[in-house]
Amino acid sequence: MGILGGIVGVRILRTIARDLPKRDFVEEETESDATDRKIESAFGGRLQAALAGKTVIDFGCGDGQQAIAMARAAPDCRVIGLDIQHKHLDRARQRAEQAGLENRCSFAMNTEERADVIVSFDAFEHFSDPLAILEIMSKLLKPDGEVLVSFGPTWLHPYGGHLFSVFPWAHLLFTERALIRWRARFRQDGAQRFGEVEGGLNQIRIAEFERLVEASPLTIDWLETVPIRGLSILRHRLLREFGSSLVRCRLVPAHHRDTKSTQEKAEDQLNS
Incomplete structure (x- = not known):
């Protein structure tokens, strides 16, 4: 994808974007109430009721801000934060201790414990193998459990390229090679x-996410999209x-949805 590449594409990018967008840098620590509002917005206010009294896995917990926010939102829940980076886990443990929540928030690279609820926040556009992640989630879930997912913007959104979206849809206009060469002026990490x-960008689209779920041991109970503000169309x-x-x-779990559907059909027959 992309039509502007080569030296011309790189020179254009270097002219119009002399630095990386701020969204590429590690986010500054936010106040706890700001994190609470962000999570509530991401899940449409559904999260607190879903977590009450539950064992929760925060899949891709980062530095622990969201796990701690969930523990505060539902005081009787217990949160297990999972991440693959030790530096994030160390910071998450520090945060939990500072918040006095170390007894209800734990952090690790993996767990054998099954959860009532798995929460994935701002992560599915970054996983290198989303289908494998869905399969892992299904194994970590209790038979009657649920996975709550929120992510975006997705790839075709004006800023779906995240740091590569130096202007709307720039990540679609320029070739991947040109964008990577532009980025290399600021980040010498060898990324190609x-x-x-x-963080990674897997270029996921909504329809692709739906296909991946269909191919996994999970199924979609409901899915909704939140459009650019003011453009409900x-x-x-x-x-x-x-x-x-x-x-x-x-x-x-797919089997849970099938069972639920059978029960609903039986109830419909009894009520008819």
């Missing part, structure tokens, strides 16, 4: 593809790929 930059299925700032959904 979008998926190799810090972008909720339409034909336009959602280009205007969805956020995708949020509830996934359940």
Whole structure:
């Protein structure tokens, strides 16, 4: 994808973008109430009721801010934060101790414990193998559990290229090679593809996410898209790929959804 490449493409990028966008840098620590508001917005206010009294896995917990926010939102829940980077886990443990929540928030690279709820926040556009992640999640979930997912913007959104979106849809106009060469002026980490930059970008689209879930042991109970503010028309299925700032959904084990459907049909027959 992309039509502007080579030396010409790189020179254009270096002219219009002399530095990396701020969104490429590690986010500054935010106040706890700001994190709370961000999570509440991401899940449409559904999270607190879903977590009450539950064992929760925060899949891709980063430095622990969201895990701590969830523990505060539902005082009787217990949160296990999972991440693959030791530096994040160390910082998360420090945060939990500072917040006085070390007894209800633990952090590790993996766990054998099954959860009532798995939460994935701002991560599915970064996983190198989303299908493998869905399979791992299904193994970590109790038979009647649920996965709550929120991520975005997705790839075809004006800023779906994250740091590569130096202006709307720049990540689609320029070739991957040109964008990587431009980035190399600021980050000498050897990345050659979008998926190799810090955090990774897998270029996922909404329809692709739905196909991956269909191929996994999980199934979509509900899915909704949140369009660019003020443009509700972008909720339409034909336009959602280009205007969805956020995708949020509830996934359940496929067998659980099938059982639920059978029960609902039986109830319908009894009521008819």
